[in-house]
Amino acid sequence: MINYHTVYTTCPYCGTGCGMLLEVMNGRLVGVLPCKTNSINQGKLCIKGWSAHEFVHSPERLKKPLLRKDGRLEEVEWDEALSFIASKLKAITQTHGPDSFAALSSAKCTNEENYLLQKFTRAVIGTNNIDHCARL
Amino acid sequence: MTNSVEELEDAACIMIIGSNTTASHPIVAMHIFRAKEKGAKIIVIDPRKTHIASYADLYLAEKSGTDVAIINGLLHIIIKEGWYDKQFVEERTEGFVELKTLLEEYPPARVAEITGVPEAQLRQAAEMFAKTKQSSIVYCMGITQHTVGVDNVLSLANLSMATGHIGKWASGVNPLRGQNNVQGSTDMAAIPNVLPGYQSLADDAVVSKFEAAWGVTLPRKPGLTLMEIMGAIGTGGIKALYVMGENPAVSDPDIQHVKKALEALELLIVQDIFPTETVALAHVVLPAVSFAERDGTFVTTDRRVQRIRKAIEPIGDTRPGWQIICDVAHAMGAGGFDFASPSEIFAEIASLVPLYAGISYERIAENGIQWPCPTKDAPSTVFLHKDRFSKGLGTFKPVAYKAPAELPDEEYPFILITGRDGFHFHTGSMTRRSKSLTAQINRCYVQIHPLDAKKLKIKAGQMIRLRSRRGAIEVEARITPIVQSGSVFVPFHFAETAANVLTNPALDPVVKIPEYKICAVKLEKAT
Ligand code: SF4
Numbered sequence: 001m002i003n004y005h006t007v008y009t010t011c012p013y014c015g016t017g018c019g020m021l022l023e024v025m026n027g028r029l030v031g032v033l034p035c036k037t038n039s040i041n042q043g044k045l046c047i048k049g050w051s052a053h054e055f056v057h058s059p060e061r062l063k064k065p066l067l068r069k070d071g072r073l074e075e076v077e078w079d080e081a082l083s084f085i086a087s088k089l090k091a092i093t094q095t096h097g098p099d100s101f102a103a104l105s106s107a108k109c110t111n112e113e114n115y116l117l118q119k120f121t122r123a124v125i126g127t128n129n130i131d132h133c134a135r136l
Numbered sequence: 137m138t139n140s141v142e143e144l145e146d147a148a149c150i151m152i153i154g155s156n157t158t159a160s161h162p163i164v165a166m167h168i169f170r171a172k173e174k175g176a177k178i179i180v181i182d183p184r185k186t187h188i189a190s191y192a193d194l195y196l197a198e199k200s201g202t203d204v205a206i207i208n209g210l211l212h213i214i215i216k217e218g219w220y221d222k223q224f225v226e227e228r229t230e231g232f233v234e235l236k237t238l239l240e241e242y243p244p245a246r247v248a249e250i251t252g253v254p255e256a257q258l259r260q261a262a263e264m265f266a267k268t269k270q271s272s273i274v275y276c277m278g279i280t281q282h283t284v285g286v287d288n289v290l291s292l293a294n295l296s297m298a299t300g301h302i303g304k305w306a307s308g309v310n311p312l313r314g315q316n317n318v319q320g321s322t323d324m325a326a327i328p329n330v331l332p333g334y335q336s337l338a339d340d341a342v343v344s345k346f347e348a349a350w351g352v353t354l355p356r357k358p359g360l361t362l363m364e365i366m367g368a369i370g371t372g373g374i375k376a377l378y379v380m381g382e383n384p385a386v387s388d389p390d391i392q393h394v395k396k397a398l399e400a401l402e403l404l405i406v407q408d409i410f411p412t413e414t415v416a417l418a419h420v421v422l423p424a425v426s427f428a429e430r431d432g433t434f435v436t437t438d439r440r441v442q443r444i445r446k447a448i449e450p451i452g453d454t455r456p457g458w459q460i461i462c463d464v465a466h467a468m469g470a471g472g473f474d475f476a477s478p479s480e481i482f483a484e485i486a487s488l489v490p491l492y493a494g495i496s497y498e499r500i501a502e503n504g505i506q507w508p509c510p511t512k513d514a515p516s517t518v519f520l521h522k523d524r525f526s527k528g529l530g531t532f533k534p535v536a537y538k539a540p541a542e543l544p545d546e547e548y549p550f551i552l553i554t555g556r557d558g559f560h561f562h563t564g565s566m567t568r569r570s571k572s573l574t575a576q577i578n579r580c581y582v583q584i585h586p587l588d589a590k591k592l593k594i595k596a597g598q599m600i601r602l603r604s605r606r607g608a609i610e611v612e613a614r615i616t617p618i619v620q621s622g623s624v625f626v627p628f629h630f631a632e633t634a635a636n637v638l639t640n641p642a643l644d645p646v647v648k649i650p651e652y653k654i655c656a657v658k659l660e661k662a663t
Binding site: 024063128 | 140141142160161162163164166312313314315316317318319320321322323324325326327328329331332337350352354355357358359360361362365368373374375376377378379380381382384387388402403405408409410411415416418419420421422423424426427428429430432433434435436437438440441442443444445446447448449451452453454455457458461462463464465467468469470472473478481482484485502503504558559560561562566567569570571572573576
């Protein structure tokens with residue numbers, strides 16, 4: 001049995017925002033098709049867009065949370081990583097104040113993620129030290 | 137962009153300045169080529185003779201970093217000749233007299249001397265841009281990545297307002313954003329001085345609205361910018377840093393300094409999809425999913441809020457970025473992070489950000505919507521500033537030419553320009569793991585003008601050591617007249633020979649953008 005379908009999405013690279021269809025076969029990405037009805041790209045993509053699926057299944061993807069122990073990054077469960085962050089962050093901001101924290105957000109992450117990271121920085125930690133690398 | 141990408145097809149004159157459009161934004165270039173097919177005039181202003189420059193009706197080979205002088209020079213001619221839009225200037229702008237006074241200092245002869253562009257070409261460009269009915273400006277990082285980045289942007293605004301080429305179909309000022317969600321991350325206030333939707337931290341009503349929604353008291357003091365954060369690590373102010381989806385150990389200027397700063401942190405949290413150079417320095421790493429494994433929205437360079445959609449299940453034990461931030465907040469015991477899906481987060485955004493108030497996942501199911509979209513039945517705003525500017529009148533801000541922070545001298549005789557290659561993206565963490573793209577090119581290079589190559593006896597393919605006051609890298613020589621004699625160009629996607637070892641961390645005083653486009657280097661043959 002082959003299960004093939006396409007999913008309408010937006011190119012992950014430049015700010016032009018071309019519409020594309022990800023081709024999915026048996027749960028894996030196998031290709032990209034340009035969207036014809038998106039008025040920005042009108043059925044066209046550049047070479048980066050055409051190959052936008054290729055990095056997704058790279059064997060180098062990070063697959064587990066990592067925590068530095070004795071100088072080395074080791075795989076851990078989510079709970080351990082999250083409670084480590086919570087206790088460290090609390091200790092640092094309690095000792096040095098909220099302005100000892102800063103966050104760098106990303107022009108490659110979604111609106112929702114950017115919104116949440118700035119909300120976390122401002123509302124949970126209590127500092128406006130947040131910026132992104134979009135100037136670069 | 138004040139206009140939409142596809143509107144460019146209807147422009148009758150397009151001035152491209154500081155944008156290697158065919159390499160960095162190929163689909164925008166497609167619309168520009170279609171405009172040309174319909175008879176549009178193309179003016180390219182760039183220190184490099186880029187691919188699109190070879191199709192231009194007029195190419196002005198400016199010296200690096202002289203954009204303000206060129207634009208002031210064009211405005212000088214336009215006003216002297218009476219080619220400006222008198223009605224637009226009278227009805228919609230203020231400060232024209234001050235602009236005129238400053239422009240007295242930019243007669244063509246002086247501008248030609250500063251910029252290296254002949255007077256005749258300045259006149260041609262001024263006439264072509266001003267006298268055509270629908271002219272548009274397209275610009276990119278060649279304008280912004282300078283210590284005078286803000287001045288450059290202001291002078292382009294002056295040019296478009298004086299000629300009335302703004303607030304119309306196919307006519308406006310159009311910055312091209314380098315990464316897919318530059319616009320959105322700024323809209324969402326992942327910046328230190330405003331709240332989401334560019335709402336002021338100094339406005340009590342705004343702050344109370346957010347405090348009521350989030351159930352907290354908010355800090356009012358503006359935060360630090362990226363480069364200030366990096367600086368504050370060394371001196372001890374910043375102890376903990378949360379980096380989401382970025383790779384400052386490659387993307388920031390003077391990276392040897394940046395790496396030392398990151399190493400000095402008590403806590404470095406990095407959330408990413410690949411083991412980047414920044415991940416290698418982290419204390420804790422949170423593995424996120426890629427764009428194909430999650431839902432969300434991106435905003436295009438023309439303010440269009442579009443969807444990304446989950447196509448496959450998360451790979452390994454990874455989680456969507458939005459969920460990870462909620463998990464961290466929950467671990468801290470914080471409320472206000474109980475979201476079941478990105479559409480719920482988007483609904484909260486729309487309830488707090490007037491520009492987005494009328495947008496929802498239902499409305500952007502098929503086509504994106506361009507903000508501002510204040511109500512549920514408001515249409516896309518295809519182009520901005522139609523009958524008035526958001527603040528009422530547009531103000532001319534006269535800006536004087538200032539030289540770049542670091543110019544060549546005897547010891548470091550070449551100008552280094554950094555930028556993008558057409559086959560790769562940003563720090564390469566995604567594109568360098570894509571076999572179609574690495575098959576095209578997978579190592580760094582330096583573009584050297586044939587005259588300089590001859591003088592220094594450099595052959596194509598030879599390894600060259602580039603050295604600046606901050607460090608050195610070794611890359612392969614490409615001999616090409618794309619660059620001017622006296623300048624070299626290196627793309628910044630290659631972490632192992634990172635161009636940012638060389639770059640100057642001098643900043644624009646207002647928005648703190650580093651001067652990636654100009655620093656001084658010397659060339660040595662690597663043995
Ligand atoms: S397909 Fe090319 S031009 Fe279109 S968004 Fe992707 S990278 Fe940009």
